[in-house]
Amino acid sequence: MSRDRMKFPQAESSALPLFILWILLAAHPMIHANNGRTTRRVFKSTDQGRSWSSSDSGLPGDSRINALHAANEVLYAGTDDGVFVSKNAEASWKGTPSNGKGAPRILSFASLANAVYAGTEHSGMLTSADNGESWTPSNQGLGLRKVRCLRAVGETLFAGTDADGVFRSDDRGRGWIRFNEGIPDGSQVFAITSVDETVFAGLYSNGLYRLEAGSKVWKKIGPVVPLVLTVIRQTIVVGHNPGGIFFSADLGNTWQESSIGLPPEAPIWDLASNSRQIFAGAADGIFCSNDEARSWKRADGGLPPKCPGVSFVLTEEFILAGIISDE
Numbered sequence: 396m397s398r399d400r401m402k403f404p405q406a407e408s409s410a411l412p413l414f415i416l417w418i419l420l421a422a423h424p425m426i427h428a429n430n431g432r433t434t435r436r437v438f439k440s441t442d443q444g445r446s447w448s449s450s451d452s453g454l455p456g457d458s459r460i461n462a463l464h465a466a467n468e469v470l471y472a473g474t475d476d477g478v479f480v481s482k483n484a485e486a487s488w489k490g491t492p493s494n495g496k497g498a499p500r501i502l503s504f505a506s507l508a509n510a511v512y513a514g515t516e517h518s519g520m521l522t523s524a525d526n527g528e529s530w531t532p533s534n535q536g537l538g539l540r541k542v543r544c545l546r547a548v549g550e551t552l553f554a555g556t557d558a559d560g561v562f563r564s565d566d567r568g569r570g571w572i573r574f575n576e577g578i579p580d581g582s583q584v585f586a587i588t589s590v591d592e593t594v595f596a597g598l599y600s601n602g603l604y605r606l607e608a609g610s611k612v613w614k615k616i617g618p619v620v621p622l623v624l625t626v627i628r629q630t631i632v633v634g635h636n637p638g639g640i641f642f643s644a645d646l647g648n649t650w651q652e653s654s655i656g657l658p659p660e661a662p663i664w665d666l667a668s669n670s671r672q673i674f675a676g677a678a679d680g681i682f683c684s685n686d687e688a689r690s691w692k693r694a695d696g697g698l699p700p701k702c703p704g705v706s707f708v709l710t711e712e713f714i715l716a717g718i719i720s721d722e
């Protein structure tokens with residue numbers, strides 16, 4: 396599609412008010428006719444998304460799977476009831492010592508060297524250096540902020556918060572500094588990704604910002620207003636709410652709309668990629684692209700019908716998807 400025919404959502408008119416977005420994200424099945432119990436489940440695919448089977452033994456069925464992560468042959472599920480881990484190729488999951496009554500709600504993961512980092516809703520950052528067996532707070536300079544997203548870029552960790560923009564750690568999470576020059580005050584950072592050492596931050600309602608390698612100033616780029624981000628090779632892919640996927644192959648300088656195979660204006664809850672594919676969790680199912688976001692097809696064989704995909708982890712051997720089901 397040529398750029399003069401593209402229709403980009405504008406920050407002033409297309410972004411939903413935050414309380415509406417939260418209702419949709421946290422309780423999306425309520426907008427469907429629900430004749431059964433709402434469950435949150437994990438499914439696995441070993442054939443690049445053509446078929447799926449249940450893979451959630453040990454996970455609480457009433458707890459949303461907000462984030463999935465793989466590091467050092469261990470799988471991590473970030474839920475409303477804390478962290479769950481699997482060390483046997485996700486045949487079963489178990490809770491960690493940080494779980495139990497009052498366990499922090501986990502929103503995001505990242506890993507750097509042998510450590511795994513978990514961003515929480517009200518407890519800042521947790522760190523594990525023993526494959527998820529134990530977790531300790533890592534909040535010096537960060538405090539008990541809501542950490543929506545995490546990204547390791549080289550030896551640096553970036554954390555996107557709910558109302559205080561971006562924080563940065565250059566000592567593997569031991570200390571954090573606010574890193575917001577160029578970003579509007581009070582920004583909610585919903586997603587962070589990178590192409591090599593260039594970092595991108597998706598700000599809810601405020602658009603996409605780029606931090607070039609060696610720079611200390613974020614710069615707004617393009618007309619996109621992403622809720623979620625991913626990168627496949629050198630292509631940045633952004634998912635909007637409400638509706639739409641866009642991609643850029645030149646570090647965000649120019650953008651194209653990606654609509655082939657997607658439902659019109661489909662809200663996109665999550666995006667994830669490996670070296671071959673991109674998966675999009677839309678409001679009515681899971682979609683896959685094999686051509687760097689140029690086109691999409693449904694990837695829901697074996698899944699409950701039209702279930703929202705809300706989290707993914709893609710390895711070279713298999714894919715895990717966190718979904719919300721009314722069955």
